[in-house]
Amino acid sequence: MGDTGAGARDRDTEGRARSARPRDGLGRPLPYGAPGVERQPEGVVRTPEQTVVEAQALLDAGKPFHAHEVFEDAWKSxxxxxxxxxxxxxxxxxxxxxxxxxxxPGGARLLRRGAGAVEEWAAGSGVRRPYGMDVGGLAGWARELAGRVEDGAVGIEAAAEAPRLRGAP
Known part of the structure; x- marks a missing residue:
């Protein structure tokens, strides 16, 4: 990655701006040189099955930021x-x-927006369990968590709150 001096921006091998700072499991930047969580590579084309399995493993490990990157690759590719x-x-x-x-506010808003999007997709496609995922259960999980967060739930633990993409194990 590029120079990390004052005013310089980190760049990837293709010259695009990309922070080289390590990140924690929730994607927060850490100081340069600190141990961090391995980042998900960007632009990986996976099968839907691989996407669901990899994202679930990241969610279960308390790394929802990294799971989002896996879903983002599927969304883009x-x-x-x-x-x-x-x-x-x-x-x-x-x-x-x-x-x-x-x-x-951000957590609750995104949980509800995501719930609406997966339900909209299911209604439009007529597919209720795409790739074995429980869309209705995910939407319910998201809305319930959004409500708890807004009601003052503190110390939300990502791994403990991780949804089961395919329903109960």
């Missing part, structure tokens, strides 16, 4: 008619991220 689904799932993961960071 998948079929046009599935983009609302994957974008909604990314919003759910970011909503959990913000809730765990203590950002009440």
């Amino acid at each position: 998948g079929p046009e008619d599935e983009r609302t689904l994957w974008r909604g799932l990314a919003q759910l993961a970011v909503g959990l991220t913000h809730s765990a960071r203590g950002n009440v």
Whole structure:
């Protein structure tokens, strides 16, 4: 990555701005040189099955920020008619991220926005369990968590609150 001196911006190998700072499990930047969580590579094309499995593992590990990046890859590389689904799932993961960071308005808003997106996609497509995922259960989980966050739930633990993408194990 590029120079980290005053005024310089980190760049990836293709010259795009990309922070080289390590991040914690919730995606918060840490000081240069601090140990962090390995970042998800960007632009990876996965099958829907790989996306669901990888995102679930990250959610279970308390890394919803990183799960959002996996969903974002599916949203950007998948079929046009599935983009609302994957974008909604990314919003759910970011909503959990913000809730765990203590950002009440942002967390609740993104959880509800993601719930609406996955339900909109399911209604429009007629598919209730895409790739085995429980869309209705995810929307209910998101709205319930958004309500608890707004009601003052503190110390939201990302791993403990992680949704089951495919319902109960």
